[in-house]
Amino acid sequence: MGTVVLTMKASVIEMFLVLLVTGIHSNKEMTKKIKRLKFNVPQINCDVKAGKIINPEFIVKCPAGCQDPKYHVYGTDVYASYSSVCGAAVHSGVLDNSGGKILVRKVAGQSGYKGSYSNGVQSLSLPRWRESFIVSESKPQKGVTYPSALTYSSSKTPAAKADLWSTPTYTSSQNRPGANPGVQRQDSSGAAFQKPVGADVSLGFVPKEELSTQSLEPVSLGDPNCKVDLSFLIDGSSSIGKRRFRIQKQFLADIAQALDIGPAGPLMGVVQYGDNPATHFNLRTHTNSRDLKTAIEKITQRGGLANAGRAISFVTKNFFSKANGNRGGSPNVAVVLVDGWPTDKVEEASRLARESGINIFFITIEGAVENEKQYVLEPNFVNKAVCRTNGFYSFHVQSWFGLHKTLQPLVKRVCDTERLACSKTCLNSADIGFVIDGSSSVGTGNFRTVLQFVANLSKEFEISDTDTRVGAVQYTYEQRLEFGFDKYSSKADVLNAIKRVGYWSGGTSTGAAINYALEQLFQKSKPNKRKLMILITDGRSYDDVRIPALAAHLKGVITYAVGVAWAAQEELEVIATHPARDHSFFADDFDNLYQYVPRIIRNICTEFNSQPRN
Known part of the structure; x- marks a missing residue:
């Protein structure tokens, strides 16, 4: 009997040991599987931009061939998020043109990105961008969990409303274990889009919080065929009135849009004059048309007299300096807008401006009628002020409502650097x-x-x-x-x-x-x-x-x-x-x-x- 009991105990112990060993082995296998799933690296195409990926830090695999110049890269070392992720990796030297795995980390936007040629990739300059990223070798940091599926922002514009709503928050084709595979399709970049759980495709509706903001296009570097440093002297005198002052501001905003402002093209600042002149912003302040237009909208009228001569002297002495963004090699242009006529003399101030190499343009609106001419200090003030009295540098507009008609002719003349004769002085020509x-x-x-x-x-x-x-x-x-x-x-x-x-x-x-x-x-x-x-x-x-x-x-x-x-x-x-x-x-x-x-x-x-x- 005792022998039987001992035999049974031995069998039970043996079975327990077998189960224990089997369980440990199973756990090891499960752990290996989990680890394999955990480090499953998503693959992206060469044209995927960092700004399209919502994840703040991730590891991805780039294919071969991302050295192609069509995959635009902006910046050096730190890249604007509008750049190709894989193109930036090749430019930085983390990858060669055969592809591979990289670690990407999002960082704050920069005030400027410098272009350079490196590793067969020419990166471009960009004045500013809202988000940046850096790339490094794909060595996972301890304690950091990297996604095996990426979250993408929408690639559609709001105008394509139905299509946008049917392709909301997306993940790549690599799914976490146990996740609902959902509905997938490919976007133009090759990344697989997946409808999140809970969204009803048949209704075309996705919760609002699932929709991500759309990436904006990079700000223009400006028109290189119009590389001028430009100052607008606007009339803020009391006589102009609020309505006409608004027309003047709209004209400036339209000019800013038409000029295509940027560091490689024209730069523009604004000085308002009344009793005394004041700079609203200089050449450094706003380096793209969008920001410049926003700033122009915020300008308020100063009031007072229309001392244009004093304003021209102010611009000659203060505006076109290196500290204010003057680029030296670019022609200096000052456009003076006058409601009626100036309340001070402009001839001497304009002469000094011309001798400093400033191209003076005058736009006069609603000039003096017969019974007002007695108040004009210099009856022929335009010809005494402008750079040349050949009609190229002056405009006269009968009414403020016709001011917009001078926009295209003015832009054309300002950008015609060959005819900006006063850019040359006795000391540099x-x-x-x-x-x-x-x-x-x-x-x-x-x-x-x-x-x-x-x-x-x-x-x-x-x-x-x-x-x-x-x-x-x-x-x-x-x-x-x-x-x-x-x-x-x-x-x-x-x-x-x-x-x-x-x-x-x-x-x-x-x-x-x-x-x-x-x-x-x-x-x-x-x-x-x-x-x-x-x-x-x-x-x-x-x-x-x-x-x-x-x-x-x-x-x-x-x-x-x-x-x-x-x-x-x-x-x-x-x-x-x-x-x-x-x-x-x-x-x-x-x-x-x-x-x-x-x-x-x-x-x-x-x-x-x-x-x-x-």
Whole structure:
């Protein structure tokens, strides 16, 4: 009996052990299955944008071929969510073009995204975007659960209402264990959409909270064919009235829309004037048409007089600065809107603005009638103010209700950078050739003084390959090109080149030097550049200067003759452009040359600014 009992106990224990082992094995298998399901990585196509995926952090698998430029990427290292997820991964170097798994983490939107070329992908710049993401290798972080199914926002616009409601919150074709597979279909990106549990497809209805906001298109970088820095001076005086002020604001908003504002195109700021001017926003404040229009709508009228002249002076001194977003290489344009006529003078303020390189446009609305003309301080104020009196820079509108008719003509003219003549000033629009006497009578010490004089003149100009360019010739009996107009493109390089010029010593053949400068320097001058020759000599020429000087004048080279010590006054006057009193100078000593720098610069600018504005 005891033996039977022991045998039964042994059997029971054996069965228990078998069940225990089987259970442990089953649990291990279940755990393996769960783990396999847990790390099941969703696969996406190359054109899926990060903004379409709602999950804040996820691991996905990218296919091969995402290096293609059609999969747009915006930014470097940190990418705007409008970018292709897989394209960004290739650009960042996390993946190559063969695809693979990546970890994606959403971060805050940036104020700007810088484009760059990396790993065969050209990313684009973007001024701002509401959401960003970064990509890294697919190493799961401890304690973080990654979705095996992604949640997508809607890909349909509100206009396609029925279709939008039938394709609400979506997950990829990889489903969690036990989930209802639901109804699936493919969107244009290749991701499988799944109807969530509880939604009634037959009724075409999805709870409102299931619908996600639609991704917006990226903000434009602006029209590169209209890269201008633009200031609008709007009339906020009491005489204009609230209704007409609203029309003026609407006109500005329409201009902002038509211009396609952006950092690669036009930038626009607004100054309102009454008794005194005030900047509402500068060139940096709003860098796209949408934001600019919103800001314009919020402008309130200041009231007071219509002191347009004071406003123009304010813009000249304050608006077009680097701190306010002025880009330097872009033409500066100021458009002045005037209700009737200004209550102060505009001529002097406008002259200073033009000499600063600002293109002044005037739009006058509802001008003075006969019995009001006595109140106009400058009867011909428009022609005294605008950049050129050829009709290009001025508009007159009979009624505020006709203001919109000037919109397209104004946009066309503002963007016509070839005709914005006042963008060029006396300091940034010339090819200047120095012709330097290196004869024996000068001497080494005085020659260094002459070079300092040349450097002091050069310092006054804005030097670059597109602004003023400088070249130099030294002469004795012979001539030598020290450097041409295309040799140096910065002020520092030009000044260093002047310092390096070596003293030659010899005779004085000034006529031959002028001919040489015409052939070796000014023959290579740009067609749209003013040509200035500044000749410095200390004595009478051994050859004739009359014919070479006449040749220079006929070729449009404005010649300044600077004589020192034993130079012949009558010869300087022959060399100099007419009138000689403005183009010829004489110093009795080399040490006094420096005194003539401001006078020569002033005469160069006076001549430039006195040219006919028709």
